[in-house]
Amino acid sequence: QKEVEQNSGPLSVPEGAIASLNCTYSDRVSQSFFWYRQYSGKSPELIMSIYSNGDKEDGRFTAQLNKASQYVSLLIRDSQPSDSATYLCAARGSGGYNKLIFGAGTRLAVHP
Amino acid sequence: KAGVTQTPRYLIKTRGQQVTLSCSPISGHRSVSWYQQTPGQGLQFLFEYFSETQRNKGNFPGRFSGRQFSNSRSEMNVSTLELGDSALYLCASSLEQGIWNTEAFFGQGTRLTVV
Numbered sequence: 001q002k003e004v005e006q007n008s009g010p011l012s013v014p015e016g017a018i019a020s021l022n023c024t025y026s027d028r029v030s031q032s033f034f035w036y037r038q039y040s041g042k043s044p045e046l047i048m049s050i051y052s053n054g055d056k057e058d059g060r061f062t063a064q065l066n067k068a069s070q071y072v073s074l075l076i077r078d079s080q081p082s083d084s085a086t087y088l089c090a091a092r093g094s095g096g097y098n099k100l101i102f103g104a105g106t107r108l109a110v111h112p
Numbered sequence: 113k114a115g116v117t118q119t120p121r122y123l124i125k126t127r128g129q130q131v132t133l134s135c136s137p138i139s140g141h142r143s144v145s146w147y148q149q150t151p152g153q154g155l156q157f158l159f160e161y162f163s164e165t166q167r168n169k170g171n172f173p174g175r176f177s178g179r180q181f182s183n184s185r186s187e188m189n190v191s192t193l194e195l196g197d198s199a200l201y202l203c204a205s206s207l208e209q210g211i212w213n214t215e216a217f218f219g220q221g222t223r224l225t226v227v
Contacts, residue, residue, distance in 0.1 A: 034215065043202055043218040044155070088155065098143045098206045098214055099168045102155040 003028045004091050006103035015112050019076040023089030023103055026070070032092040034100065035063060035074045039085045047087075048074065079110045114139065116205045116219035124225045130191040133222045135203030137184050143206040144186040145216060146178060150199045158201075161186055162208065190224075198226045 005024050013019045025033075032051050036044035050056045050063040050072065062075040072091075076083055086105040093099035117136040125131050137144050145168075146158040157170040161180035178188040190197055200223050204216040 036218075043200075043221045046215055046217060049215050090155075093157070093168070095168060097162070097167050098145050098160050098204070098216055099157050099170070100145070100147075100155075100204070100216060101157065104154050 001026050002103075003101045004089055004103040006087075006089050006106050008104050009107040010109050011106055012109045012111060013079050015079060015081060015110055017079050017110075019079045019083065019108055019110070021074040021076070021087045021089075021106050021108065023072045023074075024070055025072065025091050028094055029091035029101055030094050031067065033063075033065060033072045034090040034092075035061075035072075036088040036090060036102075037083075037085045038088055038105065044088055076108075079108075081110050081112055084108055084110050116203055116217055118201075118203050118219035118222050120222060121220060122223045122225075124227060125193050127193055127195060127226055129193050130189060131193060131224060132187055132189045133201055133203075133224075135186045135188075135205075135219060137186070137203075137205030138207070138217060141205040141207045141217075142184050143208050143214070144180055144184065145204045145206070146186070146188050147202045147204065148172070148199045149202060149221075155202070158188065193226045195226050197224065199224060 035047045038044045048063040060077045064073045088105045089103040090100040143162045145160040160168040180186045200221045202221045203219045206214045
């Protein structure tokens with residue numbers, strides 16, 4: 001099993017809908033998780049971090065962490081065409097410090 | 113507040129040459145990490161520097177090296193370039209708040225093409 005796994009997509013949702021992006025992780029990562037958005041040809045942009053079980057909300061974004069199921073998700077409410085991008089799930093490596101382990105990314109397409 | 117600055121943005125090199133990439137972190141950030149992004153392998157960790165010391169190293173050959181200066185600026189070097197080194201090289205800057213909860217912010221990247 002890979003340390004961080006994501007469905008590569010594409011995930012296609014209509015404008016205004018909720019987009020749900022999922023990520024699973026193994027025991028070989030620590031309990032700090034991050035969601036990045038990457039537009040084509042650009043660098044990753046941090047959207048949210050989550051360290052504790054439960055939900056964390058920031059505007060239209062909600063990150064969810066379930067440590068028992070080793071599952072992290074990102075919900076995007078009222079999806080807009082400008083949300084179309086690749087979403088990367090990352091976990092801090094088990095050794096700590098600032099090593100991030102990334103999933104392959106899920107491509108999201110929001111259509112009008 | 114200025115973000116992470118990477119130079120140059122684009123590079124074209126020939127096989128066998130060497131290349132040096134530069135990264136200036138966000139002001140006050142002392143940790144700099146480097147990543148390689150390719151379509152086939154995704155984003156992979158190269159190494160991390162903090163206070164001029166390498167704290168972590170990924171699974172890359174010794175041709176990949178780096179260093180950090182006293183002002184936290186960092187450079188990475190790739191010697192004896194191979195075609196497979198063509199990638200987007202990303203630098204990430206972190207404020208050392210604590211080992212487990214530090215967020216990383218990426219620069220624009222350097223697109224390296226080896227021909």
